[in-house]
Amino acid sequence: MSVPVITIDGPSASGKGTVAAIVAQRLGFHYLDSGSLYRLLALHARKLDVAWDAELPLAALATTLPAAFEQGRVWLDGNDVSEDIRAEEIGIGASKVAALPAVRAALLQRQRDFAVLPGLVTDGRDMGSVVFPQAATKIFLTASADERAARRHKQLIGKGESANLPRILQDIIDRDTRDAARAVAPLRQEPDAFLLDTTELTIDQAVETVLRCFGQSQASGI
Ligand code: CDP
Ligand code: CDP
Structure with missing residues (x-):
């Protein structure tokens, strides 16, 4: 039996880790x-x-x-x-x-x-393009650079760490450039990946969208 895999790729602070962990928990997947x-x-x-x-x-x-x-x-x-x-x-x-x-x-x-039954949810930059090209569901999760910087800023403040918003924004832009420009496994949306822009979405809304995409791929037998 093939192992269902959901890949969530995207830029830094788009919410990949948060969304992927909740989706894995909801499905009982690794x-x-x-x-x-x-x-x-x-x-x-x-x-x-x-x-x-x-x-x-x-x-x-x-x-x-x-x-x-x-x-x-x-x-x-x-x-x-x-x-x-x-x-x-x-x-x-x-x-x-x-x-x-x-x-x-x-x-x-x-x-x-890591792809073992009952299934795997994984996040990164090249999970859908290189590591699991046959994944049942591929998501490209993103948000505007300003929104991602604001999220990272809030996250750091919440941990009691000092944070400078303009510097975080610059770091995010630099990281995006490095990840997208590198020769090997660059960050990019695969043609068969679902584009999920979370700039205006809550975490719950993003999770529900991923679960819906997965449900549809299972129903159509992909
Ligand atoms: O938290 P953030 O999104 O900034 O980074 P991360 O997901 O913890 O990954 C750390 C670094 O590893 C990223 O900046 C990427 O350059 C690299 N990475 C990658 O190249 N391919 C992956 N599948 C995952 C991470
Ligand atoms: O894994 P990645 O670097 O893509 O991002 P993350 O660490 O999962 O998310 C960065 C921050 O954005 C976390 O504090 C999330 O709670 C928050 N977030 C959000 O506020 N709204 C979303 N729709 C998704 C994430």
Whole structure:
């Protein structure tokens, strides 16, 4: 029996992770935040003093990355690094290591291994285009850059961190450019992906739309 997969790709702070996690919970499916793998690799490399542009050593590290996802937490070498991987600097490292073709190739099978019954919801940049091209439902989730910056700002303030809105907006624009312009697995909407612009949508409305798309794909036997 083929495993149903829902892919949610899109730019930073569009709400992919939030929406994907709720959809997975509603369906009782597994959830993979693929960005966390790139973040884990950036953190692991930093700890081992491997530069974020050293393609082959990074690919070797990616193949043996001692990572685990358990109890809703992210573990590296047995240590809970759920907060560490969210640091802004590690996000920058993640987008640098993610631009290296050998690194992406090394993480490919690892991501595919998450597709087990009863199903998988996964979010990232190339889940529908490269990792799961046969996915039952592909969503391209986006929102305006201003709205995404405002969401990230609110998220940081909520965590008690200092946040500067113009700087966050600039970071988002830079990240968009890097993700869309890279040669390998660039961020783009696949022709068979459903465009979901959440600029004016609540999280609940976005979740319901994804569930409806999935229901339709199941009904039509895709
Ligand atoms: O939270 P944010 O959307 O900024 O990033 P993330 O999803 O945690 O991913 C961190 C970085 O990994 C992104 O900036 C992307 O450059 C990269 N990434 C990727 O290239 N491909 C994926 N499937 C997921 C993330
Ligand atoms: O995973 P990604 O970087 O795309 O975004 P996220 O971390 O899931 O969402 C960024 C923030 O936007 C979170 O605080 C969400 O609660 C919020 N959000 C929102 O306010 N409205 C939406 N429709 C979707 C997300």
